Every structure is written in structure tokens, then in C-alpha cells.
Amino acid sequence: MSQQLIFTDSPALELDRIAGDISSTGRIFILTDDHTASLVLPRLAAESCVARQAAVITIPSGDVNKSLDSLARIWDGLVEGGATRRSLMINLGGGMVTDIGGFAASTFKRGIRFVNMPTTLLAAVDASVGGKTGINFHGLKNEIGVFSQADAVIISTVFFDTLPVEELLSGYGEMLKHGLLESLDAFRKLMAYDITARDMKALLPILEDNVGVKRRVVEEDPTEKGLRKALNLGHTPGHAFESWAMHRRQPIPHGYAVAFGVFVDMILSHMLYGFDSGVLQQYAVTLRNLYGTLPITCDDYDALIDYMRHDKKNVSGADINFSLLASPGHIRLDSIVPEEQIRQALDIFRDLVQ
């Protein structure tokens, strides 16, 4: 990955430096959504010459707007602002902005350079790093897109102070996943940090270690042929919980679903590979304290298993594929789990977190 990852307390200074390095002639564009336009951009522009001089393109916020309409709006903004192949785009926002902005930049004039400045924890730890860009299409998530690396990702926690606690917890769910993929030590350190205390200064070095996990995995397998599937830990049951909650019209944030999904995967890992039950019990306590419970009953199992079966990660329609762990840091990819064991795991899940 030829991408620079910069962790900093001074994002404005880094932006000016990076923009100077990358673009000597082309015009600079900043993409925001309507929240980051009012909450983040003015603070950045107060300290960054590049941000003050850039042309600003703003799209409506929310994942429903990671759409073809917004994409056209971004391309329009680039054309109207006189963008050339030497232009640079700065994506200032959460994962929705970095996903669609990366895609817009990668397709405009066959690709202009772009820099991600994630303003949510989820975007910092996950979406802004790793080169997946795209939009939703025909009601399907991330249906259209390309792998394309940002030239640089400037990660700072200074803009996180306006994030609602749910957004912080959602990002923390993905961080827990990375911690488990790394080692028991990394996982324990992470669990010892209280995200709800909102200590943003302490968060930056933790984030740096944590994003390093994703970075190393992506470097080895940029286009998800093998190892990158490790990042799907928690996501087979997590996506099922997300769909189930959506169906009940009580949607839960993605990172919450992942945090619960990781727990199901830990239980399966215990059943299949002897994953340590002490770690599992400890995680159950953290999970309950931070994310509460998920009110599933045994009547929901059929629907949940159905969602898991239709997960796009499954190669064949019949098998259900999980990324599991023998222990923290020891990954077992492509674990096919029979339905009966999934039902048992869901029983244990309910026992321990409800």
C-alpha cells in the first residue's frame, strides 16, 4: 500500500503539508456532507490555508445519500470548479464521504488524487483505510465501486468531540475486532480504555496501533483474495443482526452489530477451536456495559441464519462461512459452521448477554 497514514494532533498543518507535496498546480477540492460542512470544515479552515482556498463540494449526509445522485453532484462540482487531472480532492467526513469521495475522485478523468480526512471513529479505524471505495445502488450496499488507495489518510481525533456517543461506540466495535485479530495483549489494552470517557488525546495512540492491524492485513491482501477475510471477523453474524434490526424498524449502528457479531464468532471459536472461555466471559461484560443487549429470541434464529446464509461472503448458497479465531491473533479463515452449531452459539449468546 503506497499510502501515507498520518496520525496527528494538528490535522490542518498536515493537510497543508500533504497538499503542497501532492499538488503543485491543480485546484484543490474539499468534499463534505452537510454535517461536516458546518461542524468540521470551519474549524479546519481556521488553521489551514489549503482548506480556506479550496473549492467546497457538499452532499447531503447519511448512508442513503451514498448514491448515484450524490456522485453526479460531486462530478458536477468538479467540472464547475474547473478540476483537471492534476486536481486533488480532500474527503472530509465519515465513511460515507470517504467511500463516495474516493470513488468520485478515482473515476473523474480516469482518476485524480485524493486524501481522506476521516471525521468519525469508524471512518478513521476502518472506512478511510484500505482502498475500498464506492456507492450503494438499487438498494444494495456498496454495489458499485473500485479498489483505489487514497494518496494519504490524515487521522486525527481532534474533530471527534462533536460525535454522538453512539458514533464513538460504533467505531470502537471495529476497534475491538482489530484488537482480537492482533493479540490478547492488544485486546486487553483496548478493553481497558473507556471510549465513553471521550478522552480524545489518549485515543490517538490507541487508534494508531489499531489501524496498523488493518493496514498490515490490507498490505498483504489488497483485493481480498485471502487474509483480508480476517477483517470479516464478527461480520457474518453482525450483518445478520443489522438486517434483523432493520427489518424490525429499529436499526442499530454497524459497529454495534459488529460488536455483538464478534461475540457470536468468539462463541463459535470456543466451540470449534477451543478459544479461551475466560476472554469470552470478560468480553461479555464489556459488551453488556457498552452496547446493552439484543432482544433476540429463539423465534428469530431461522431469520438470522437465513441472513447469514445470504451473506455475500458465502461462496456456495448452502454453507455459512465465518472468519474465526483459535485464540486472539490466531485466525481461522473460511470456517464452515453447520446450522446446528450456530443455533447453539445463539443460545449461549442469549444466555451471556441478555
Ligand SMILES: NC(=O)c1ccc[n+]([C@@H]2O[C@H](COP(=O)([O-])OP(=O)(O)OC[C@H]3O[C@@H](n4cnc5c(N)ncnc54)[C@H](O)[C@@H]3O)[C@@H](O)[C@H]2O)c1
Ligand atoms: N471502505 C471501507 O472499507 C468501509 C469500511 C467500513 C464502513 N464503510 C462505510 O462507511 C460508512 C459508515 O461510516 P460512518 O459511520 O462514518 O458514517 P457517516 O459518514 O454517514 O457518518 C455518520 C454521521 O456522523 C456525521 N459526522 C461525521 N463527522 C462528524 C463529526 N466530527 N461530528 C459530528 N458528526 C459527524 C455524518 O454527517 C453522519 O451524519 C458506510 O457507508 C459504510 O459502508 C466503508
Ligand SMILES: [Zn+2]
Ligand atoms: Zn464493519
